[in-house]
Amino acid sequence: MTTRVGPPGALAGWLEERRSALGELRRLARIFARSASSLVGLGLVAAFLVVAAAGPWIVPYPEDARGAVHLERKLEPPSAAHWFGTDEVGTDVYTRVILGARVSLQIGLIITLVAALVGVPLGVVAGYAGGALGEVIMRVTDVFLSVPALMLALAVVGALGPGIVNAMIALSLVWWPGYVRLVQGKALALKGEAFVEAARAVGTGRCRIVFAHVLPNCVSPIVVKGSMDMGTAILAAAGLGFIGLGAQPPYPEWGAMISHGRNYLPTWWWYSTFPGVFIYLTVLGFNLLGDGLRDILDPKSRV
Amino acid sequence: MLFGLLCITFAIARVVPGDPARLAAGPDANEDMVETLRAKYGLDQPVPVQFVRYLRGVLVGDLGQSLRSRNAVADDLLRYFPNTFELVTLSLLLAVALGIPLGMLSAVYKDTWVDHTARIVSVSGVALPAFWLGLMLQLVIALHLGLLPLGGRLPLTASPPEPITHLLLVDALLRGQGDTFVAALRHAVLPVVTLCFPALTSIMRVNRAEMIETLKQDYIQSARAQGFSGLRIVTRYALRNAMIPTLTMIGLRYGWMLGGTVLVETVFDWPGIGLYAVNAAVSSDFQPIMGVTLLIGVNFMLANLLVDFAYGWLDPRIRRPGGA
Numbered sequence: 128m129t130t131r132v133g134p135p136g137a138l139a140g141w142l143e144e145r146r147s148a149l150g151e152l153r154r155l156a157r158i159f160a161r162s163a164s165s166l167v168g169l170g171l172v173a174a175f176l177v178v179a180a181a182g183p184w185i186v187p188y189p190e191d192a193r194g195a196v197h198l199e200r201k202l203e204p205p206s207a208a209h210w211f212g213t214d215e216v217g218t219d220v221y222t223r224v225i226l227g228a229r230v231s232l233q234i235g236l237i238i239t240l241v242a243a244l245v246g247v248p249l250g251v252v253a254g255y256a257g258g259a260l261g262e263v264i265m266r267v268t269d270v271f272l273s274v275p276a277l278m279l280a281l282a283v284v285g286a287l288g289p290g291i292v293n294a295m296i297a298l299s300l301v302w303w304p305g306y307v308r309l310v311q312g313k314a315l316a317l318k319g320e321a322f323v324e325a326a327r328a329v330g331t332g333r334c335r336i337v338f339a340h341v342l343p344n345c346v347s348p349i350v351v352k353g354s355m356d357m358g359t360a361i362l363a364a365a366g367l368g369f370i371g372l373g374a375q376p377p378y379p380e381w382g383a384m385i386s387h388g389r390n391y392l393p394t395w396w397w398y399s400t401f402p403g404v405f406i407y408l409t410v411l412g413f414n415l416l417g418d419g420l421r422d423i424l425d426p427k428s429r430v
Numbered sequence: 431m432l433f434g435l436l437c438i439t440f441a442i443a444r445v446v447p448g449d450p451a452r453l454a455a456g457p458d459a460n461e462d463m464v465e466t467l468r469a470k471y472g473l474d475q476p477v478p479v480q481f482v483r484y485l486r487g488v489l490v491g492d493l494g495q496s497l498r499s500r501n502a503v504a505d506d507l508l509r510y511f512p513n514t515f516e517l518v519t520l521s522l523l524l525a526v527a528l529g530i531p532l533g534m535l536s537a538v539y540k541d542t543w544v545d546h547t548a549r550i551v552s553v554s555g556v557a558l559p560a561f562w563l564g565l566m567l568q569l570v571i572a573l574h575l576g577l578l579p580l581g582g583r584l585p586l587t588a589s590p591p592e593p594i595t596h597l598l599l600v601d602a603l604l605r606g607q608g609d610t611f612v613a614a615l616r617h618a619v620l621p622v623v624t625l626c627f628p629a630l631t632s633i634m635r636v637n638r639a640e641m642i643e644t645l646k647q648d649y650i651q652s653a654r655a656q657g658f659s660g661l662r663i664v665t666r667y668a669l670r671n672a673m674i675p676t677l678t679m680i681g682l683r684y685g686w687m688l689g690g691t692v693l694v695e696t697v698f699d700w701p702g703i704g705l706y707a708v709n710a711a712v713s714s715d716f717q718p719i720m721g722v723t724l725l726i727g728v729n730f731m732l733a734n735l736l737v738d739f740a741y742g743w744l745d746p747r748i749r750r751p752g753g754a
Contacts, residue, residue, distance in 0.1 A: 275689025
């Protein structure tokens with residue numbers, strides 16, 4: 128790739144070189160934009176990311192996230208000053224819900240990334256290399272998949288002790304088998320493809336085949352699964368928070384907030400209601416986005 | 431498979447950072463008492479010895495003892511599992527009974543308002559946190575409208591029937607206690623709806639997609655050409671063929687429900703193994719958690735086996751030896 132600096136029209140030239148790639152991108156964007164639900168998903172995820180990034184600067188009472196106490200205004204209903212009302216120590220619920228976005232983003236990213244980083248290499252080994260090692264990997268994966276993820280995570284957190292870090296460790300531990308399954312199937316199918324066969328015939332090394340031919344073809348399904356998993360992981364972590372094994376109050380995590388607010392139902396309904404709405408919108412966004420991405424990246428595997 | 435599961439449950443129990451013997455002895459115990467307990471539970475033995483002991487115990491139905499209540503875990507599970515079984519079975523039945531017809535409707539009326547409404551509901555199902563949905567149902571239906579009870583299995587005043595099957599609803603019927611049956615059913619409505627909603631929506635989604643594919647097939651066209659009625663075509667010819675992937679989803683969702691009981695039982699104070707596991711997990715009581723994980727894993731495996739049998743029943747091609 129040469130970089131040309133200076134002469135006018137450099138940008139045009141650069142664009143000219145990549146015309147077909149850009150055309151392809153534009154085509155995919157058009158397909159994506161044709162579906163209303165994909166756009167809603169993209170919008171929700173974008174809004175979530177903005178809220179997570181700008182959190183501390185856009186909340187009205189930033190000090191409330193650090194355990195500030197204002198007993199004189201506890202359990203006030205939603206009003207102009209406190210959009211989502213206040214909790215039992217007078218903290219602004221809106222502030223904590225907004226700051227919770229950042230916590231959820233962290234949780235979702237870490238769990239999904241760890242799961243993919245562990246699961247993808249194992250899947251490639253099991254699918255492409257196969258053999259006894261592949262067999263062992265798939266057996267272990269099957270065992271993990273035989274217990275519902277949430278139950279297994281509960282068992283792990285139960286052993287490690289409650290807390291947000293332990294909850295993330297537990298969920299990462301139970302999340303990777305899905306990626307092994309996905310990549311193993313894909314790698315196994317690719318192994319028989321003519322272009323991989325051809326690469327092998329001309330003496331390309333195993334590593335090179337994996338990195339140049341197998342992995343790039345696994346990217347689309349991984350991205351789609353990753354997007355969906357961001358939502359599901361956030362949901363699962365909130366579940367652990369709800370049963371008291373995840374984040375501990377006053378940490379602004381949505382599941383823990385709902386659990387805490389539960390003691391104040393039905394009179395002080397706003398306490399539990401708003402964090403739940405935010406979980407719903409976030410998970411919905413990632414799911415719709417994942418669906419939309421699948422439509423453009425991996426149309427064959429549509430369900 | 432089962433052996434692998436046993437390895438996992440054992441491994442999880444081994445990573446407990448605290449000292450289980452000390453935990454069991456309580457905060458006021460002296461060193462001697464802790465040591466006695468350690469020897470009693472075999473915690474002073476090398477890990478492989480402990481594992482063999484654990485395996486041998488499981489084989490004879492001994493799942494250890496709860497450190498907190500001193501009850502045998504196997505007895506506790508026997509007491510709580512029927513409740514969970516009722517909850518999950520009712521939810522699954524409701525999910526299938528509603529999900530399949532809704533998926534069919536959605537496919538037949540593709541791209542009309544029926545389909546759009548059904549699809550909006552179905553995406554929501556995946557994204558709604560079950561525990562929050564449960565709380566909101568409690569808030570609106572139980573607390574504001576007072577239509578249904580808030581939680582638990584029976585009102586305090588009701589007398590539970592003498593156990594026969596240990597399934598409360600079945601026992602109440604068998605003993606002829608109509609009032610108890612109705613009361614128990616009323617208690618079951620909200621938890622069942624909460625637990626079934628995500629499963630219902632995913633069953634609907636898969637069934638819709640499969641029906642759309644199947645309805646495009648040649649044999650459906652030829653059945654139409656022969657003048658069979660629309661209803662007959664959809665239910666006799668298309669549904670049966672669309673059922674295989676739907677069944678896979680039902681099997682998967684059954685497992686998800688078993689995990690979901692952890693949350694739903696917590697919300698509705700439903701005395702099943704989910705709530706039992708949560709209580710144990712909160713107090714680092716690891717034997718019950720191992721027991722519940724094992725029980726749920728075994729159940730999930732059995733469910734998948736049943737699904738495999740059902741494939742053969744639905745599709746004769748799978749039954750034939752050497753068939754796909």
